[in-house]
Structures are given as C-alpha cells and as structure tokens.
Amino acid sequence: QSALTQPPSASGSPGQSVTISCTGTSSDVGTYNFVSWYQQHPGKAPKLMIYDVSKRPSGVPDRFSGSKSGNTASLTVSGLQAEDEADYYCSSYGGSDNYVVFGGGTKLTVL
Amino acid sequence: QVQLQESGPGLVEPSGTLSLTCTVSGGSIINYFWSWFRQPPGKGLEWIGYIYYSGTTNYNPSLKSRVTISVDTSRNQFSLKLSSVTAADSAVYYCAKLGGTSRFDPWGQGTLVTVSS
Numbered sequence: 001q002s003a004l005t006q007p008p009s010a011s012g013s014p015g016q017s018v019t020i021s022c023t024g025t026s027s028d029v030g031t032y033n034f035v036s037w038y039q040q041h042p043g044k045a046p047k048l049m050i051y052d053v054s055k056r057p058s059g060v061p062d063r064f065s066g067s068k069s070g071n072t073a074s075l076t077v078s079g080l081q082a083e084d085e086a087d088y089y090c091s092s093y094g095g096s097d098n099y100v101v102f103g104g105g106t107k108l109t110v111l
Numbered sequence: 112q113v114q115l116q117e118s119g120p121g122l123v124e125p126s127g128t129l130s131l132t133c134t135v136s137g138g139s140i141i142n143y144f145w146s147w148f149r150q151p152p153g154k155g156l157e158w159i160g161y162i163y164y165s166g167t168t169n170y171n172p173s174l175k176s177r178v179t180i181s182v183d184t185s186r187n188q189f190s191l192k193l194s195s196v197t198a199a200d201s202a203v204y205y206c207a208k209l210g211g212t213s214r215f216d217p218w219g220q221g222t223l224v225t226v227s228s
Contacts, residue, residue, distance in 0.1 A: 051216075105155045
C-alpha cells in the first residue's frame with residue numbers, strides 16, 4: 001500500500017480557518033470511513049483529534065472537524081489559535097489486508 | 112484512564128534485534144488491539160503492526176519479514192522485536208491502543224532507539 005498524500009505545509013492567521021487534505025485510493029480512504037487525524041507538537045507523542053472521518057474524542061475542541069469526499073479526507077481547523085501550530089497526520093485503514101497507512105504529515109503554521 | 116509506557120534499550124548494534132515492551136496501566140489489555148509505530152527523526156509516522164490480546168497479529172508488509180509482536184496478558188504488556196536492524200531503523204518508537212478501526216488512542220510517550228555500533 002502507498003502512503004496517503006498530504007500537503008507539506010499549511011498556514012493561517014489567528015481566528016481564520018484552515019483545511020488540510022489527505023488523498024488516498026479506492027482501497028483505503030475511498031472505501032472505508034476509518035480515517036483519523038493526529039496532532040503532534042515537537043518532541044511529543046501524537047494526539048488523536050478525529051477518528052472515523054468526522055468523530056471527535058472527548059476533550060478535543062469543536063474547532064476541529066473532519067470530512068471525506070471520494071478518495072480525499074480533510075481536516076478543518078476553525079478559529080485558529082496559536083496552540084494549533086503543530087504537525088498533523090492523517091491515517092486510514094485499508095481493508096484488503098487490514099493495513100494502516102499514514103500521510104506524510106502537514107506542518108500547520110499560525111501566522 | 113489507560114496509560115502506556117514504552118521501555119527497552121536505547122542503543123542497538125547493526126544486524127542485531129531491537130526489543131521493546133509496552134506496559135499498559137489503568138486498564139486491562141484484554142479485549143483490545145494494541146499497536147506499534149515509529150518515527151525517524153524529522154520524518155513522518157509509520158505503522159509497524161498490531162496485535163489482539165488473543166495473539167492475532169497484522170504487520171506492515173514492508174517490515175513483515177523482520178517484525179514480531181507478542182502479548183503477555185498476565186503482565187498487561189505487549190512487545191516488539193525487529194530483527195536485522197540497520198541505521199534506517201533508528202527512530203522514536205511508540206505504542207498505542209487501537210479502539211475500533213481507526214482510533215489509536217492513547218499513545219505512549221515514545222522511546223528513541225538508535226542503531227549504531
């Protein structure tokens with residue numbers, strides 16, 4: 001399986017909204033609603049922000065939302081705050097061999 | 112709440128075997144899947160594999176020939192062995208709980224393993 005494709009960088013000013021894309025294939029993102037998003041600050045472990053395409057774990061602000069269209073999933077961060085500056089990774093389940101694949105990561109900068 | 116902690120040698124010699132253990136506290140290892148990941152310095156995340164508490168495993172095809180993940184329910188631990196390591200296997204290794212099909216949460220803090228003589 002191939003890695004999911006994410007833009008290497010994204011940016012926005014405080015209060016703005018930013019959307020990060022994650023493109024897979026019909027073998028993973030396109031078929032299964034099992035996309036998740038992780039936030040990682042430097043030197044820290046990844047933190048789950050979105051799972052099953054659009055569900056938010058308890059404690060994650062509702063400024064974070066997820067969606068999917070075809071083979072592309074998206075993470076939208078609304079009302080950007082300084083603490084949102086981090087790396088974001090998407091991942092998907094791929095059903096044929098029960099594999100898990102990640103995107104290369106997107107560095108989000110809050111200007 | 113469940114917490115995970117990785118442990119093991121921080122330095123492994125080339126061609127040797129990397130061995131790490133993840134200890135689960137605050138909850139039982141029973142009835143869940145548990146997973147290993149790694150992240151080379153400055154690079155992205157890579158899924159290594161996962162194991163069900165009963166011992167059923169699934170591995171990343173790119174690592175499958177060198178990886179073994181095992182579980183010890185009596186100790187509430189699961190372990191990773193990666194054989195024939197090279198410098199390319201140097202990375203921060205993380206363990207995490209898999210809830211459902213896409214919910215890796217929580218994660219351990221990670222442990223840096225360097226492959227060098």
